[in-house]
Amino acid sequence: MALSIPTDRIPLFKSLLHLVMLYPLVNLYIDAFADRLGADPVDAVIHFTGMGAINCLLISLLISPLAKTFKLGFLIHFRRMIGLYAFVYALCHVLNFLFFEVQFDLTLFIGEIFQRPYITVGMGAFVLLLSLALTSSAKIRRKMKKNWQTLHNFTYLVALLGVVHFYWSVKSDISEPLVYFALYGALMAFRHDRLKRWSKRLRLW
Amino acid sequence: MLIKSTHKNATKEHQITDEKIYYGRREMLKNMGFLGVGTLLGGGANAGVFDLFSRDEERPSVFQRDDLTYKPEGQALEELTPESKIISHNNFYEFGAQKNQPAELSQGFKVDPWKLAISGEVEKPLILDYDDLYSSFDLEERIYRLRCVEAWSMVVPWIGFSLADLVKKAKPTSKANYLAFETLYDPEQMIGQRNRRLGGGINYPYLEGLRIDEAMNPLALMSVGLYGKTLPPQNGAPIRLVVPWKYGFKSIKSVVGIKFVEKQPPTTWNILAANEYGFYANVNPKVDHPRWSQASERRITTGGIFDQNRIDTQPFNGYGEQVASLYSGMNLRKYY
Numbered sequence: 001m002a003l004s005i006p007t008d009r010i011p012l013f014k015s016l017l018h019l020v021m022l023y024p025l026v027n028l029y030i031d032a033f034a035d036r037l038g039a040d041p042v043d044a045v046i047h048f049t050g051m052g053a054i055n056c057l058l059i060s061l062l063i064s065p066l067a068k069t070f071k072l073g074f075l076i077h078f079r080r081m082i083g084l085y086a087f088v089y090a091l092c093h094v095l096n097f098l099f100f101e102v103q104f105d106l107t108l109f110i111g112e113i114f115q116r117p118y119i120t121v122g123m124g125a126f127v128l129l130l131s132l133a134l135t136s137s138a139k140i141r142r143k144m145k146k147n148w149q150t151l152h153n154f155t156y157l158v159a160l161l162g163v164v165h166f167y168w169s170v171k172s173d174i175s176e177p178l179v180y181f182a183l184y185g186a187l188m189a190f191r192h193d194r195l196k197r198w199s200k201r202l203r204l205w
Numbered sequence: 206m207l208i209k210s211t212h213k214n215a216t217k218e219h220q221i222t223d224e225k226i227y228y229g230r231r232e233m234l235k236n237m238g239f240l241g242v243g244t245l246l247g248g249g250a251n252a253g254v255f256d257l258f259s260r261d262e263e264r265p266s267v268f269q270r271d272d273l274t275y276k277p278e279g280q281a282l283e284e285l286t287p288e289s290k291i292i293s294h295n296n297f298y299e300f301g302a303q304k305n306q307p308a309e310l311s312q313g314f315k316v317d318p319w320k321l322a323i324s325g326e327v328e329k330p331l332i333l334d335y336d337d338l339y340s341s342f343d344l345e346e347r348i349y350r351l352r353c354v355e356a357w358s359m360v361v362p363w364i365g366f367s368l369a370d371l372v373k374k375a376k377p378t379s380k381a382n383y384l385a386f387e388t389l390y391d392p393e394q395m396i397g398q399r400n401r402r403l404g405g406g407i408n409y410p411y412l413e414g415l416r417i418d419e420a421m422n423p424l425a426l427m428s429v430g431l432y433g434k435t436l437p438p439q440n441g442a443p444i445r446l447v448v449p450w451k452y453g454f455k456s457i458k459s460v461v462g463i464k465f466v467e468k469q470p471p472t473t474w475n476i477l478a479a480n481e482y483g484f485y486a487n488v489n490p491k492v493d494h495p496r497w498s499q500a501s502e503r504r505i506t507t508g509g510i511f512d513q514n515r516i517d518t519q520p521f522n523g524y525g526e527q528v529a530s531l532y533s534g535m536n537l538r539k540y541y
Binding site: 041117 | 294404493495498500511
């Protein structure tokens, strides 16, 4: 099945996508301010934005397998935007932690980042994601030439670290993180040729 | 002229109000209360990939809570956490591991008949049935801080009786060094016990324990109510332990057994992750959980996201004066 949309309609679909991505976030904060998020709104906003970031990352990784398998080339137009929303959600996640959880106690904030391995991993993922977001424009992409692709291959690592961070933060029941590991594995299976090539170069096996 | 009785009692009102009106009003308030909780829970911010399957599994009407007769504590020194939050934000994995689940999945819980068995190294083993829980001891209100090991806290007006009174009644023998507590095991009623995912991957029944001198401390409370009424299931109906100087997971809910034993009994969270949860679990800002700081906590109060204040955590949750002597000479880093 080959499906396509006219090029001049892409901006319209992008606007719709913005709405789809922003609506849950705006809704979340309205509920949070109005005390409609259960007894612990802080925990709720942190969890929601964290899951939002991971979900966006995995969706962005789904785009190219979908486009290739079902010949849906137009989907590629939306990949960067979804990746950038992964960053937006991750940024909200980090800021929620800083503003509402540790409440601007910078010593505590920095201490937690370095003392708690699961937060270290999460912050590592965020810093990588930040570098991807900052270099996402077409202009920078042209300037960076081949290096751009090398840098942006780190998306795979960001998604892995994100899922590890989630798995590690869970108190006892790990079934939900395991589902995410499985989804990640499935998405990476589409890229096994590429992964094989890299592992050869790195002499991993 | 209004002459106020010095002995205030919350249940006196029904003696002067026509019963029909009284119960009608209670029914209305109850319905309003349920609406309130329902709206809170409808937020969906905790929605995960599994919520599709769990949302509507069980949604019976609201659990019936009765008014209690008790001695009020008087003025609270700290702002109380609103009742709607105390009864909608619970760690009670027997009814689901998400904070909002116990309130949603426990409303059909049957607490009458109930049997709480006191056994083991005692001269007078006894069984308290449902009515005994409320009539064997004088009930009093105790306003305690509750500090969860997850670094959030509440202030709760509990109603109950001293665990020490119960211990004295059972007459422990010289071999009784510890108390082993057990929660009801009833997978038919407790969805978390029959569904490993909902139950957070814990092996049930939930077990807890105290040293006997801890149990004899006047602060240790057997609670049967909060905010003037019997406990709702999500808070551990019909009877639960409250040890305010320890992390919340020590305060075992829906207790069916208290066994006096010679050796330190196994406890659920300690079995699950011994490096994270110790037997003692005294609130201690200096000993961090391996995955987060215990130096401060978020107090859950009224209001939205900007009203959630972070405050310093106190050693023994601020009850050091009453309990620190229990642990003199102990290395609290080792016995966390």
